Amino acid sequence: MDDMILxxxxxxxxxxxxxxxxxxxxxxxxxxxxxxxxxxxxxxxxDAGEIWDKTLACAREVAGEDAGRIACIxxxxxxxxxxxxxxxxxxxxxxxxxxxDRRTADVCDRLRAAGEEPRVQRMTGLVLDPYFSATKMAxxxxxxxxxxxxxxxxxxxxxxxESWLAFKLTAGASMTDASNASRTSLLPxxxxxxxxxxxxLFGVPKSALPQVVDTHGSLGEADDAWFARTIPITxxxxxxxxATVGQGCLAPGETKATYGTGAFILxxxxxxxxxxxxxxxxxxxxQRDGTRRYALEGSVFVAGSLVQYLRDTLGLxxxxxxxxxxxxxxxxxxxxxxxxxxTGLGAPHWRPDARGIIAGLGFxxxxxxxxxxxxxxxxxxxxxxxxxxxxxxxxxxxxxxxGGMAANDWMAQDIADLLDLxxxxxxxxxxxxxxxxxxxxVGCGLHDTLEQAAAAMIGPGRRFExxxxxxxxxxxxxxxxxxxxxx
Numbered sequence: 001m002d003d004m005i006l007x008x009x010x011x012x013x014x015x016x017x018x019x020x021x022x023x024x025x026x027x028x029x030x031x032x033x034x035x036x037x038x039x040x041x042x043x044x045x046x047d048a049g050e051i052w053d054k055t056l057a058c059a060r061e062v063a064g065e066d067a068g069r070i071a072c073i074x075x076x077x078x079x080x081x082x083x084x085x086x087x088x089x090x091x092x093x094x095x096x097x098x099x100x101d102r103r104t105a106d107v108c109d110r111l112r113a114a115g116e117e118p119r120v121q122r123m124t125g126l127v128l129d130p131y132f133s134a135t136k137m138a139x140x141x142x143x144x145x146x147x148x149x150x151x152x153x154x155x156x157x158x159x160x161x162e163s164w165l166a167f168k169l170t171a172g173a174s175m176t177d178a179s180n181a182s183r184t185s186l187l188p189x190x191x192x193x194x195x196x197x198x199x200x201l202f203g204v205p206k207s208a209l210p211q212v213v214d215t216h217g218s219l220g221e222a223d224d225a226w227f228a229r230t231i232p233i234t235x236x237x238x239x240x241x242x243a244t245v246g247q248g249c250l251a252p253g254e255t256k257a258t259y260g261t262g263a264f265i266l267x268x269x270x271x272x273x274x275x276x277x278x279x280x281x282x283x284x285x286x287q288r289d290g291t292r293r294y295a296l297e298g299s300v301f302v303a304g305s306l307v308q309y310l311r312d313t314l315g316l317x318x319x320x321x322x323x324x325x326x327x328x329x330x331x332x333x334x335x336x337x338x339x340x341x342x343t344g345l346g347a348p349h350w351r352p353d354a355r356g357i358i359a360g361l362g363f364x365x366x367x368x369x370x371x372x373x374x375x376x377x378x379x380x381x382x383x384x385x386x387x388x389x390x391x392x393x394x395x396x397x398x399x400x401x402x403g404g405m406a407a408n409d410w411m412a413q414d415i416a417d418l419l420d421l422x423x424x425x426x427x428x429x430x431x432x433x434x435x436x437x438x439x440x441x442v443g444c445g446l447h448d449t450l451e452q453a454a455a456a457m458i459g460p461g462r463r464f465e466x467x468x469x470x471x472x473x474x475x476x477x478x479x480x481x482x483x484x485x486x487x
Contacts, residue, residue: 002068002069002070002071002072003021003022003069003071003446004019004020004021004027004066004069004070004071005019005020005021005022005070005071005072005073005074005437005440005441005446006018006019006020006059006062006063006070006072006073006074006231007019007020007073007074007075007076007433007436007437007440008055008058008059008073008074008075008076008165008436009076009077009239009432009433009436010051010055010075010076010077010078010161010162010165011034011077011078011239011260011261011432012034012078012081012098012099012100012260012261013033013034013036013261013308014031014032014033014034015031015032015034015051015054015055015058016029016030016031016032016058016433017029017030017055017058017059017061017062017063018062018430018433018437019062019063019066019070020433020434020437020457022441022446022447022456022457023456023457024428024434024437024438024456024457024458024459026428026433027062027066028061028062028064029062030057030058030059030061030062031058032054032057032058034046034047034050034051034054035047035050037095040103042101042102042103042105042343043101043102043103044097044098044100044101044343045095045096045097045098045101046081046095046096046098047092047095047096048083048085048092048095048096048164049091049092051083051096051161051164051165052164052165052168055165056168056226059226059227060226060227063227067227067228067229067231068229070227070231071231071232071441071444071446072231072232072233072234072235072440072441072443072444072446073169073222073231073232073233073234073235073440074233074234074235074236074237074436074437074439074440074441074443075162075165075166075233075235075236075237075436076162076236076237076238076239076242076432076433076435076436077160077161077162077165077180077238077239078098078099078161078239079099079160079161079180079183079238079239079240080099080131080132080133080136080160080183080184081096081097081098081099081133081160081161082096082097082133082136082137082140082158082159082160083096083158083159083160083161083163083164084096084137084140084144084147084150084156084157084158085156085157085164085167086150086155086156086157087155087156087157087172087174088155090167090168090171090172092164093140093144093146093147093150093156094140094144094146094147096161096164097136097139097140099131100131100261100262100301100343101130101136102130102343102344102352103130103136103139104130104135104136104138104139105130105344105352105353107130107135107138107139108128108129108130108135108352111128111201112128116128116201120185120198120201122275123188123189123195123198124182124185124186124187124188124189124198124282125182125189125273125274125275125276125281125282125283126183126185126281126282126283127279127281127350128185129346129350129352130352131299131301131346132183132184132185133160133183133184133185133186134184134185134186134198134202134204135185135202137158137184137202137204137208138202138203138204140158141156141203141204141205142203151205151208154207156205156208157174157208157209157210158204158208158209159174159176159209159210160176160180160181160183160184160238162176162177162180162236162237162238163175163176163180163210166219166220166233166236167210169220169222169223169226169233170220170221170222170223170233171223171225173220174210174211175210175211175212175213175219175220175236176209176210176211176212176213176236177212177213177214177215177219177236177237177238177287178212178213178214178215178284178287178292179215179236179237179238179241179283179284179285179286179287180236180237180238181194181212181284182283182284183238183283185198185202186198186199186202186204186209187212189273189282189283189284189294190273190292192212192290193212194206194209194212213236214287214288214289214290215235215236215237215241215284215286215287215288215439216234216235216236216237216286216287216288216439216440216442216443217234217288217289217443218232218234218443218444219232219233219234219235219236219443220232220233221233232444233440234439234440234441234443234444235436235437235439235440235441235442235443237286237435237436237439239258239260239432240258240264240266240297240432241266241283241284241285241286241295241435242431242432242433242435242436242439243256243258243264243266243402243403243431243432243435244256244266244268244285244295244435245285245286245435245438245439245450245454246402246426246431246432246433246434246435246436246437246438246458247400247402247426247431247435247458248400248454248458249266249267249268249400250268250450250451250454251268251270252268252269252270253267253268253394253397254267254268254400255267255268255389255396255398255399255400256399256400256401256402256431257382257399257400257401257402257415258401258402258403258406258431258432259303259304259378259401259402259403259404259405259406259411260303260304260403260404260405260432261303261304261305262299262300262301262302262303262304262305262346263299263300263303263378263381263382263403264297264298264299264300265297265298265300265382265385265389265399266283266285266295266296266297267295267296267297267389267394267396268285268293268295269282269285269293269294269295269296269394270293270294271291271292271293271294272294273294274294274295274296274392276296276388276392277391277392278348278388278389278391278392279347279348279349279350279388280296280297280298280347280348280385280388280389280392281296281297281298281299281347282294282295282296282297283295283296283297286439286450288442288443296389296392296394297347298346298347298348298385298388298389299346299347300346300347300381300382300385301341301342301343301344301345301346302340302341302342302343302356303340303378303381303403303405304320304403304404304405305342306338306340306342306374306377307320307323307374307405308320309342310323310370310371310374316367316370316371317367317371320404320405322371323371323372323374323375323408323410323411324375324408324409324410324411326367326368326371326372327368327371327372327375327410327411328410329368330366330368330369330372332372333360333369333372333373333376334360334362334364334365334366334369335360335362335365335369335479336358336359336360336361336365336369336370336372336373337358337359337360337373337376337377337479337480337482337483338356338357338358338359338370338373338374338376338377338483339356339357339359339377339480339483339484339486339487340356340374340377340381341354341355341356341357341487342355342356345487347385347388348384348385348387348388349384351487354487355487356487357483357486357487358370358373359482359483359486360479360483375408375410375411375414376414376418376476378405378411378414378415379411379414379415379417379418379419380418380476380477380480382399382415382418382419383418383419383477383480386419386421396419396421397421398421398422398423398424399415399416399419399421399422399423399424400423400424400425400426400461401415401423401424401425402425402426402429402430402431402432403429403430403431403432404429404430406425406429407429412425412464413464413467415464416464416465416466416467417466417467417468417473418468418473418476418477419466420466420468420473421466422463422464422465422466423463423464424461424462424463424464425461425462425464426458426459426461427459427460427461427462428459434457434458437457438450438453438454438457441453441457
């Protein structure tokens with residue numbers, strides 16, 4: 001009986017495969033870390049070959065003897081990261097440029113100075129920022145000899161990570177799902193194909209781009225070379241959209257926040273393409289049979305990567321798990337505030353030039369104060385976004401949180417306290433993979449609708465109620481605002 005779902009979850013710091021049952025329970029997990037390349041300040045790269053090799057190895061490991069029971073494959077991925085490969089050799093032509101990379105900030109500045117941002121935002125829902133894929137694609141064509149040569153020969157393919165994985169799995173199909181395509185700055189929010197005018201603006205050949213397809217349905221088949229049988233690919237979704245589905249945010253107004261490498265907040269907007277006057281992003285949430293659902297999004301570049309920085313670069317902690325006990329060991333932050341602009345500031349500020357700061361240090365500052373301030377920065381960045389969403393007539397009534405950092409009870413409570421809103425955390429916090437499983441299950445007919453999949457696969461979770469005194473909250477916000485003004 002084909003009753004299992006294989007999910008490939010290609011993230012920023014690791015890639016993994018997970019085998020789900022129809023009840024949302026995970027049967028097996030395999031995970032492998034991805035090498036992070038930082039060749040210059042502000043540059044972040046991955047080896048696309050490594051992404052494929054490790055993803056396939058993880059998939060084969062979890063499939064094991066149950067490959068015959070796998071009904072379908074769902075793919076979810078780090079968004080905006082650009083891969084360039086040759087359609088004939090099936091090999092990458094250069095290192096992938098990761099979503100965190102800031103090398104094209106000057107290009108965005110020039111386009112903004114030329115007055116192009118209103119047009120781009122009106123058409124795509126996105127602001128001009130090196131975060132998005134189009135300027136990364138253009139940079140590769142302009143600066144990398146192998147990529148430029150493939151473009152001249154007509155053998156170049158440019159895509160995001162799910163497109164690269166689908167190409168390899170299917171032995172040559174060229175496709176990208178609508179959710180990922182909507183993050184490139186090349187797809188109009190209401191359009192079904194990449195726009196020639198936008199391609200011309202950014203300098204990206206439309207012929208090198210994949211076909212835009214649904215996020216779930218019959219999308220393709222994984223070649224029998226990989227699992228000794230063909231398996232249908234029935235779901236592809238960007239990681240933050242997948243987490244929104246995995247949190248059950250299927251009705252307009254429902255909001256989730258994922259705290260992983262970065263922090264990403266999405267509010268379901270139904271079938272209306274969103275617009276923002278406060279530098280939030282409009283994005284495709286899901287698409288089935290050409291019918292779209294949309295989301296309004298706020299993106300924070302640094303969340304869990306701040307804790308990783310404290311551990312790996314500063315050596316202040318031995319493991320991420322230490323931060324909760326350290327935060328609880330002191331009564332407050334001791335006046336320390338961290339603005340984690342290590343790769344610039346995302347929404348609602350959009351300042352790629354910003355640098356992070358630790359303010360308020362004194363001889364009485366210990367590592368517990370710094371660890372607590374790092375966790376508090378998550379609540380402060382979330383609060384900034386809450387204000388922008390409210391200004392766009394999209395005020396939250398509650399927040400559903402997930403991602404690796406969300407397992408920290410102290411941080412979950414702090415977010416509820418600073419927002420003065422209830423926060424709910426699911427029992428299974430890795431909702432990105434769960435959302436991909438739900439999507440693939442509906443795409444292959446194991447569940448009829450996403451609502452039915454949510455009822456069968458999502459548990460009740462835990463609720464955190466706000467309890468912070470108003471004067472304490474006000475003081476925190478004053479200190480954060482003062483630190484933010486110095487960045």
